[in-house]
Amino acid sequence: MTLLSVRDLTVHHGQLRAVDGVSLSVDEGEVLAIIGANGAGKSTLLRALAGLNAPSSGTVELAGRDITRMPAHRRVVAGVALVPEGRRLFRSLTVEENLLAGAYRGRPGPWTMAAVLELFPWMAERRGQNAGQLSGGEQQAVAIGRALLSNPDLLLIDELSLGLAPVVVRRIYEVLPGIVGAGTTALIVEQDVSQAMRVADRVHCLLEGRSVLQGRPAELTGERVEHAYFGIGAAEPAQEGRH
Amino acid sequence: MTISHLLSARAARNVHVVRATRSAKLSAVVLAAAAAVLAALPFLVFSTVTDTLINLFVLIALASMWNLLAGFGGLVSVGQQAYIGIGAYSLVALADLGVQPYLAVPLAALTCAVFALPTSWLAFRLRGDYFAVGTWVIAEVYRLLVVRVDSLGGASGKSLSGLSGIDATLRGALTYWIALALALATIAGCYLLLRGRLGLSLMAVRDEETAAASAGIDVRRAKLLVYLVSAAGCGAAGGVITLSSLSVNPDSIFSVQWSAYMIFIVVIGGIGFIEGPLIGALIFFALQQLLADFGSWYLVLLGVVGIVAALRLPRGLWGLVPGPSLFPIGYLVRRSDGPA
Amino acid sequence: MGWVNAVVQGLLLGGLYALFATGLSLMFGVMRIVNLAHGDLAVVASFLALALVSGTGLPLWVVIVVTVPLFAALGYLTQRVLLQRSLSSGPLATLLVTFGLSIVLQNVLLEVFSADTRTLDAGAFATGSFEVSGAVSVGYLSLTTFLLACAALAGIQLFLSRTGLGRMLRASSDDPETANLMGADSRHVYGIATVIAFATVALAGLMFAIRSSFDPAIGPSRLIFAFEAVVIGGLGSLWGTLLGGMVLGVTQSVSAQVDPALTLLAGHLIFLAVLAFRPQGLLAGRTA
Numbered sequence: 001m002t003l004l005s006v007r008d009l010t011v012h013h014g015q016l017r018a019v020d021g022v023s024l025s026v027d028e029g030e031v032l033a034i035i036g037a038n039g040a041g042k043s044t045l046l047r048a049l050a051g052l053n054a055p056s057s058g059t060v061e062l063a064g065r066d067i068t069r070m071p072a073h074r075r076v077v078a079g080v081a082l083v084p085e086g087r088r089l090f091r092s093l094t095v096e097e098n099l100l101a102g103a104y105r106g107r108p109g110p111w112t113m114a115a116v117l118e119l120f121p122w123m124a125e126r127r128g129q130n131a132g133q134l135s136g137g138e139q140q141a142v143a144i145g146r147a148l149l150s151n152p153d154l155l156l157i158d159e160l161s162l163g164l165a166p167v168v169v170r171r172i173y174e175v176l177p178g179i180v181g182a183g184t185t186a187l188i189v190e191q192d193v194s195q196a197m198r199v200a201d202r203v204h205c206l207l208e209g210r211s212v213l214q215g216r217p218a219e220l221t222g223e224r225v226e227h228a229y230f231g232i233g234a235a236e237p238a239q240e241g242r243h
Numbered sequence: 244m245t246i247s248h249l250l251s252a253r254a255a256r257n258v259h260v261v262r263a264t265r266s267a268k269l270s271a272v273v274l275a276a277a278a279a280v281l282a283a284l285p286f287l288v289f290s291t292v293t294d295t296l297i298n299l300f301v302l303i304a305l306a307s308m309w310n311l312l313a314g315f316g317g318l319v320s321v322g323q324q325a326y327i328g329i330g331a332y333s334l335v336a337l338a339d340l341g342v343q344p345y346l347a348v349p350l351a352a353l354t355c356a357v358f359a360l361p362t363s364w365l366a367f368r369l370r371g372d373y374f375a376v377g378t379w380v381i382a383e384v385y386r387l388l389v390v391r392v393d394s395l396g397g398a399s400g401k402s403l404s405g406l407s408g409i410d411a412t413l414r415g416a417l418t419y420w421i422a423l424a425l426a427l428a429t430i431a432g433c434y435l436l437l438r439g440r441l442g443l444s445l446m447a448v449r450d451e452e453t454a455a456a457s458a459g460i461d462v463r464r465a466k467l468l469v470y471l472v473s474a475a476g477c478g479a480a481g482g483v484i485t486l487s488s489l490s491v492n493p494d495s496i497f498s499v500q501w502s503a504y505m506i507f508i509v510v511i512g513g514i515g516f517i518e519g520p521l522i523g524a525l526i527f528f529a530l531q532q533l534l535a536d537f538g539s540w541y542l543v544l545l546g547v548v549g550i551v552a553a554l555r556l557p558r559g560l561w562g563l564v565p566g567p568s569l570f571p572i573g574y575l576v577r578r579s580d581g582p583a
Numbered sequence: 584m585g586w587v588n589a590v591v592q593g594l595l596l597g598g599l600y601a602l603f604a605t606g607l608s609l610m611f612g613v614m615r616i617v618n619l620a621h622g623d624l625a626v627v628a629s630f631l632a633l634a635l636v637s638g639t640g641l642p643l644w645v646v647i648v649v650t651v652p653l654f655a656a657l658g659y660l661t662q663r664v665l666l667q668r669s670l671s672s673g674p675l676a677t678l679l680v681t682f683g684l685s686i687v688l689q690n691v692l693l694e695v696f697s698a699d700t701r702t703l704d705a706g707a708f709a710t711g712s713f714e715v716s717g718a719v720s721v722g723y724l725s726l727t728t729f730l731l732a733c734a735a736l737a738g739i740q741l742f743l744s745r746t747g748l749g750r751m752l753r754a755s756s757d758d759p760e761t762a763n764l765m766g767a768d769s770r771h772v773y774g775i776a777t778v779i780a781f782a783t784v785a786l787a788g789l790m791f792a793i794r795s796s797f798d799p800a801i802g803p804s805r806l807i808f809a810f811e812a813v814v815i816g817g818l819g820s821l822w823g824t825l826l827g828g829m830v831l832g833v834t835q836s837v838s839a840q841v842d843p844a845l846t847l848l849a850g851h852l853i854f855l856a857v858l859a860f861r862p863q864g865l866l867a868g869r870t871a
Contacts, residue, residue: 050764076766084764090757092819093750101754104747105766150766319678321619365855368862373818375678376617376810377858380851383807387848499803503686510679539690546686550665553679557672 003028003185004049004154009058011041011048018044020209021058026154031176031186033200035193037229041209042189043085046158049187050082051075062154076105081152085159085189087143089131096127098142102149109151110182116145119175137168144172148179155179157188161195173199193225207231270569281423285416293419297487299528300422301480302508306520307429308476309505314515315437316469317449321502322378325362325385326355326474328497330481332395335491338405345417348425348482355478356471358385363470367463379499386497400492403485418486425483429476433517434570436472441465449515507549513559517570522560585718589840590833595725597812597832599794601825602732603787603805604812605739606780612756612819613776616666616677620685622806624781625788627688628654629797630696632703632789643705643793651785658781659774666777667770685802692799703792728790733825735783740821742779752776756819804847811854817864826865 004026011019019041026032034042047053049060051072060068062078070078081102089098099116117124120141126134131142140160147155161169169192176199180186190196196203197217205213205228213220213228226232285293305327313319333351338344362381369377390398406414436442444465447455456462485491504527512523527545534541552559603625610616618624628650635646669680705724712722743749755762755772763769791797791805808831816827831850838849857864 052760052763071768072763073766073768076764082764084761088758088761090754090761092757093753097750097753100747101750101762101765104751146765313675319675321682365859368858369814373617373810373814376619376807377814379803380807380811380854383804384848384851384855387851391844391848503682506679506682514675539693542690543687543694546683546690549686550680550683553676553683554668554672557676 001028002026003030003063004187005061006049007059007061009045009048009055009060011044011053011055013044013053017209019048019055019206022206022209022211023058024204024211024214026185026187028153028185029180029183030201031180031188031199033196033203034187034189034206035191035196035203035225035229036206038191039208040206042206043158044209045206046082046156046187046189047084049154049156050080050084052082076150076152077107079107079151079153080156081147081150081154082156083140083143083147083158083160085162087136087139089134089139089142089146091130091132093131094128095123095131095134095142098131098146099123099127099149102146105150107151111148111151113149115182116148119148119178120145137164137172140164140168140172144175144179148184152184155184155186157186160188160190161192169195193229197225205229267569267571274569278423278427282420285419290412290415294415294487295532297419297422297483298531299524300426301483301487302504302528303426303520303524304422304429304476304480304483305501305505306508306512306524307426307433307517308473308480309502310509310514310517310520311433311436311469311476312473313506314509314519315433315442315445315449316466316473317445317452318466318470319375320366320378320473321375321499321506322366322380322382323473323477323505324497324499324501325378325382326359326477327481327484327501328382328385328389328493329355329358330478331485331491331496332389332481333478334482334485335401335403336395338403341405344403344405344486345421348421348479348486351482352475352479355481356475359471359474362474363467366470367466379502382497382499386493389497390493396491396493398493400490402490406486406489418483421486422483425479428479430517430521430570432472432476436469437517438571441468445469503545507545507552509559510549511552511556511559513561516559516561518561519559526560586837586840588719589836591715591719591721592725593833593836594829595721595729595832596836597829598729598732598825599787599790599828600808600812600831601816601828602735602783603791604809604816604824604828605736605821606782606784607806607809608813608818608821608824609739609752609776610780611813613752614666614670614677614773615674616670616681618780619678619681619806620688620802621681621780621784621809622804623685623688623692623802624654624784625791625805626692626797626799626802628785628788629703629792630692630701630799632792633696633701636703643703647786647789650789651782654785655778655782658777658779661781662774662777663770667773670773689799689802696799698798698800700796700798701792702796703789705793709793724793728794731786731790735786736821736825739779739783743821748772748775808850811850814864815854815857820864823864830865 002025006022006024009019009022010017022045024032034045036042044053048055051070055068058068059066062080065078067075067078090101093101099113103113123142123145131139134142144157160172173195176186188196188200200217202214202216203220204211205225207228208231212231213224284296305323309320309323312323330351333354334344334347337347337350342350366374366378366381389395395401437445444455444460447458447460448462448465452462481496484496508523508527509520510523511526512521513519530541530545534544556562607618607621610618632643632646632650635641635649636643665680665684666677669676709724712720714720743753751762751765751767751772752775754765755767755769759769762772812827812831813824814827815830816823816825830853834853835846835850838845
């Protein structure tokens with residue numbers, strides 16, 4: 001069943017079309033990875049899905065319900081959670097308070113404080129620490145835990161591996177199956193293409209705001225992905241991504 | 244369209260840069276004519292008219308100085324009354340020392356700049372909104388210090404000496420001319436200051452301070468210069484106020500009400516435009532004349548107008564006026580050929 | 584009256600300054616609004632209570648119990664109708680709107696109540712005192728005010744650290760956009776911050792009005808006290824504000840012992856000294 005359906009979404013940053021007529025859909029229980037170079041519009045797309053950036057045209061539907069114009073705070077209630085780029089933890093709050101902030105709306109679901117602490121066992125003993133004192137990887141984990149505590153149907157993760165050591169990235173990706181297994185659908189933005197191909201059911205490549213390639217990792221050759229990613233011979237692939 | 248497309252398309256066009264449009268040159272002629280007429284007024288009308296206009300000129304000067312400070316320097320102060328007061332008291336003190344009061348006006352401005360230098364060291368430690376209230380506290384401190392000096396008349400104030408020998412009509416006319424000169428000088432001063440290198444630096448600082456600093460602009464120096472000029476301008480205005488009222492009272496000359504006036508004039512007229520204070524002062528002045536009989540209701544109305552202007556007209560009345568500026572301080576980039 | 588007594592009186596007064604300053608600090612912390620009408624709101628509360636007492640004949644404590652919640656509701660309304668609009672127009676707009684509000688409030692009070700100096704009469708309670716030791720005597724009113732202020736601060740502290748909404752206030756102060764992503768409607772969160780600010784400013788205003796006389800124009804000078812307490816203590820820290828209030832209170836009361844004319848100046852100078860040598864405040868950095 002389709003959980004998220006995006007049609008012809010266009011988002012502007014001032015005069016610049018950061019996202020240009022993107023269409024995509026995510027099925028329930030699926031992991032979709034958005035890949036693309038810097039400035040391809042990945043983060044803007046995610047921010048628009050979370051309700052932080054208003055689209056200029058197009059529609060966003062969540063489980064058949066139009067949420068295109070819904071403000072960010074109400075999308076949380078509707079079941080969308082975003083792990084923003086750069087983690088954005090509340091620096092003056094403790095780890096535990098950051099997690100509790102995620103549970104602010106009290107949406108029912110499988111994710112409780114105990115479940116999150118089971119996913120990231122180290123957090124239990126550091127729950128009283130200020131979030132600003134954590135390492136980058138630990139902050140990313142808290143940011144994911146915080147988003148999970150809102151019990152989203154759709155979890156959006158922006159630049160999951162940015163600025164983190166490879167071993168830390170691997171450890172965070174190890175928990176992804178557990179998250180999806182609990183019934184959450186994930187849409188992740190990832191700059192590391194090989195990482196994305198490993199974890200995702202499907203990948204979607206953006207180039208200059210447009211969708212240029214999509215498919216299952218197994219069906220895509222490295223060469224096609226590379227061409228789409230860097231826009232080599234981009235004359236005709238621009239059409240390919242559109243339905 | 245992507246950024247690279249935009250940039251290359253722009254670069255391909257032939258452009259040339261101009262500063263003043265034809266209408267700005269025309270308006271300069273009109274303004275010069277208006278100034279000449281105003282200068283001739285003491286010979287043409289009764290002194291009640293010119294006495295009222297002194298008030299207008301002082302408002303224009305004060306508002307221009309606040310606009311320079313807040314609109315261009317990004318320093319939103321609620322404490323410029325400190326320099327109005329210091330200027331006024333400098334004039335009184337200098338007159339006591341035997342300096343001709345009219346000649347003491349520029350000296351009062353200078354005194355204020357001297358006081359502003361150490362004050363800025365303190366005030367610049369506060370950022371943004373807290374700068375606003377911090378400058379206000381500093382103004383209060385100056386007031387409290389002044390009332391402790393017995394030779395300046397303490398809490399009851401002091402009257403201006405050294406003008407008794409001059410005929411009242413001539414005195415009124417001289418004060419009028421000095422007030423007019425002050426208003427013109429502050430406008431011209433802002434224009435010349437902002438037209439040059441400092442203007443560009445300030446606008447860069449106002450828009451993005453960190454980026455401006457990394458582009459090699461000495462942010463602190465630019466702000467300091469603006470602060471000193473604004474202090475001097477307010478000091479001269481304080482001197483003119485005293486010339487007109489012939490006495491000084493610490494509570495009224497150091498009143499935060501002056502800041503209220505400056506802010507409302509600039510906001511209504513249009514902050515960040517040299518024309519703004521001019522338009523705003525005219526409207527404020529008109530309101531003041533029309534509503535003089537309604538007591539404090541006129542201030543209530545002023546407050547409401549200010550709130551509405553801040554919410555609905557963030558660029559003020561001048562911001563509504565389309566077309567080129569009367570005082571072109573920016574650069575206009577024009578295509579020399581048709582659209583590429 | 585000895586020096587020890589002056590210090591004790593100053594500490595008690597400092598509690599009131601802290602209560603008065605809390606709203607200023609909270610509104611700045613959460614919304615980045617410096618409310619220049621803060622002092623005038625306290626004066627409005629005083630006049631409202633005065634009118635209620637003389638109009639209805641109700642005892643003063645009932646009037647206080649009515650006025651504070653009334654102000655809280657007024658706070659929510661002011662935020663949603665006036666301040667929220669100004670927030671989207673940039674930082675200068677908020678400053679101008681609150682400044683405009685200050686001018687409006689002062690002059691409406693002036694027209695309605697005239698420029699006369701007033702006090703709220705709390706009878707024998709306001710003038711009674713007990714002796715702690717030979718040199719120190721504490722007024723019932725000062726002590727009650729101080730305890731009330733501490734209780735209010737502790738209550739706010741509990742709200743901010745123990746409740747979901749309170750946490751969201753602190754989260755919004757750190758990063759409003761991410762607080763949005765947690766499902767917090769910033770308008771509501773800001774409304775709540777303003778509710779607390781208005782309620783505390785009303786309570787503090789009424790305490791001021793019982794302690795000393797007031798007139799429509801006294802708001803700005805009261806605002807300066809609040810501002811000084813906040814900056815001396817350090818932005819964004821409730822206990823810092825309490826400390827700041829006490830430093831200010833002690834400075835004023837001790838300097839008044841030297842020369843009553845020095846009271847205000849000494850307070851301002853302590854503030855400027857903190858600004859010059861410890862601009863981050865005495866207890867900076869910690870939230871709430």
